[in-house]
Amino acid sequence: MTESRGVGRRRGAWVVACAVLAGCASSGTVVLLPEKDGKPAAVSVKQGDKEVVLDQPYAAAKVTPLGPRTYSSNAQEVQSQFGTTLAAQPSRPESFTLLFVEGKDEFAESKEIVDKILSEIAKRPVPDVLVIGHTDAVGTDQYNDALGLKRAEAVRTRLISMGIPAGDIRAVSRGKRELAVKTPDGVPEPRNRRVEIIVR
Amino acid sequence: MSIPRSLAGVVLALALLCPAMLTTAAEIGQVKIAKGQVTIEREGKALPASVGARLQTADVVKTGPDGSVGITMDDDSLLSAGPNSVLSLDRYVFDPTTNQGRFDASLNKGTLAVISGRIAKQSPDAMTIRTPTAVLGVRGTEFAVSAND
Numbered sequence: 015m016t017e018s019r020g021v022g023r024r025r026g027a028w029v030v031a032c033a034v035l036a037g038c039a040s041s042g043t044v045v046l047l048p049e050k051d052g053k054p055a056a057v058s059v060k061q062g063d064k065e066v067v068l069d070q071p072y073a074a075a076k077v078t079p080l081g082p083r084t085y086s087s088n089a090q091e092v093q094s095q096f097g098t099t100l101a102a103q104p105s106r107p108e109s110f111t112l113l114f115v116e117g118k119d120e121f122a123e124s125k126e127i128v129d130k131i132l133s134e135i136a137k138r139p140v141p142d143v144l145v146i147g148h149t150d151a152v153g154t155d156q157y158n159d160a161l162g163l164k165r166a167e168a169v170r171t172r173l174i175s176m177g178i179p180a181g182d183i184r185a186v187s188r189g190k191r192e193l194a195v196k197t198p199d200g201v202p203e204p205r206n207r208r209v210e211i212i213v214r
Numbered sequence: 215m216s217i218p219r220s221l222a223g224v225v226l227a228l229a230l231l232c233p234a235m236l237t238t239a240a241e242i243g244q245v246k247i248a249k250g251q252v253t254i255e256r257e258g259k260a261l262p263a264s265v266g267a268r269l270q271t272a273d274v275v276k277t278g279p280d281g282s283v284g285i286t287m288d289d290d291s292l293l294s295a296g297p298n299s300v301l302s303l304d305r306y307v308f309d310p311t312t313n314q315g316r317f318d319a320s321l322n323k324g325t326l327a328v329i330s331g332r333i334a335k336q337s338p339d340a341m342t343i344r345t346p347t348a349v350l351g352v353r354g355t356e357f358a359v360s361a362n363d
Contacts (some may be wrong), residue, residue, distance in 0.1 A: 018266060047327075047356040055355035062349045068357070077347045096358040099296030099325040102282035104246035106291045106329070140246060140266040142286075146310070181315050186310040214246075214286050 042077030044068065045087045045097065050106075107144075107214035108134050111194075114165060114207035121169060121209060128176070134213040135178060143178060143213055144168045147187040150206035151199045155189055162187030169209045231322030242306040243269040243287040247294070251278030275301045277324065289315060291341070299324025299361075304344075308333055320344040327358040 048071035049055050055067040064081030068074065074087035092100075110131050112121040135141045147162030147169075166185035174180050195205045243250075245267040249285060253254035253264040255274040261267070263275060277283055277299045284294040289308045295301045300322040313336035323344060334341040334352045343351040345361040 042347050042349070042359070042361055044350060044359045045357060047358060049356055053354065056353040057355050057357045058351035058353070059348050060351065077345070082348065092358060095360065096296065096325055096327060098282050099294055099327045099358060100292040102247050102249065102284040102296070103329070104292050104294070104328055106283040106292065107286070138246075142243065142244060144310075188311060188313075191312065198216045212290070213291065 016090070043074060043087075044077075044082075044094070045072060045074040045092055046070065047092065048072070050058070105138060107212050110134075110213070112169065112209045112210045112211065113205065114209070121165075121172075123172070131173075131211055131213065132176065138213065141182060141213055143173065143183040143211060145183060145185045146210040146212065147185070148192060148194070148206060148210065149190050150201070150203040150207050151190045151193060151197050152202050153190075155191075158189035159187050162189045165207075165209050169211065173211075215312070240270045241268045241288075242271055242303065242308070243285050243291075243293075245269065245283060247282070247284030247285050249282045250297070252276070252281045269303060271327045272304050273303050273304060275299075275303070287317070287329040287331060287334045289313070289317070291317065291333065292329040294327045295321075296325035296340060300328065301326060312336075317341040319343070321359060321361045322346060323361050325358065325360045327354065327356075327359035329356045330354055 044057060044059050046055065046057055046068040056067055058065055058067045059075045059082040061077060061081050066075050066082045066084050072087045073084065075082040108181050109125060112123055112127065115122050135143065145166040147164070147166030149158040149162050163185060166187055170185040172181050173183055193206045194208060195203050197203050197206070244356045245263050245265055248263050248265050253276050254261045254263045254269065254274065255268065262353060269285065275283055275285070275295065277295055279297050282294065282296050284292070286292055287306070291300065301357055302320040302322060304320055305316060305318040311330045315333040316341065317333050326343065328343065330341055330352045335354050339351050343350040343352065343359060345359065350359060
């Protein structure tokens with residue numbers, strides 16, 4: 015009696031284990047979505063030592079007990095499966111660039127671009143602004159990181175004076191790591207002395 | 215008498231320091247869109263995830279049957295979760311000067327759409343999304359994933 019009850023209990027445990035596995039077996043889909051700017055993109059899907067890489071628009075994988083199984087999805091299927099999810103995506107960050115004026119300690123801020131920045135900020139329910147200072151390739155990283163930050167801080171101060179709350183604007187520096195115009199190290203290039211304003 | 219007073223001073227100093235440390239260094243993203251029921255679980259407490267709420271590492275974002283949420287991370291990664299989802303922000307490190315970082319999140323339940331940001335752009339495989347059955351490596355990309363069909 016006790017032995018058969020033991021077996022029964024064990025069998026019960028198996029059923030539970032199977033149910034969990036079955037739940038997992040039918041669970042999980044990954045779809046690579048087309049990039050808005052057409053840049054190359056990929057996502058890898060790994061289950062244990064089995065891995066597939068999705069690198070074409072609408073390439074998809076289902077998670078199965080035998081590993082990821084690839085197939086082709088499409089816009090309609092994505093809409094029915096992920097429509098609500100995609101509808102909740104935040105607005106994409108919008109980027110604006112101000113060039114630094116040679117010799118003067120200021121930026122070429124046209125009324126046009128300032129208006130664009132302010133209207134982009136006004137469009138968003140809870141805007142936050144990232145100001146990124148960039149330099150050209152003259153000098154060390156340490157020097158340019160400090161210089162880029164100084165430029166970003168100057169623009170941040172300007173935005174605060176226009177009424178953007180200080181707590182919503184952050185100034186950072188990329189120094190000479192992200193040149194707009196690629197040059198060898200040590201080459202002066204006015205177009206690289208700039209500040210990016212990202213509204214998100 | 216002077217001992218309790220200095221102790222009180224230490225306690226006050228800690229009380230003043232701690233909130234400042236929590237609100238500045240720890241913020242990693244912000245809720246930009248919230249529809250229906252959305253909560254943030256932080257240190258065992260459930261907070262309402264209203265539009266504008268700031269997120270921290272280890273936060274778990276949950277949506278109800280009518281809920282969905284959109285999050286912008288510090289590195290411009292965009293995440294959105296559909297109804298009945300559980301999204302855990304397990305690990306987040308980002309240096310805006312070098313763009314080096316690490317972003318690991320888990321979708322324990324539900325659906326998630328991702329547009330990767332600066333972390334994934336700078337270092338392929340520096341961003342992963344885990345589901346209960348798979349690990350996704352993000353290589354500068356836009357995709358959608360469900361943890362259960």
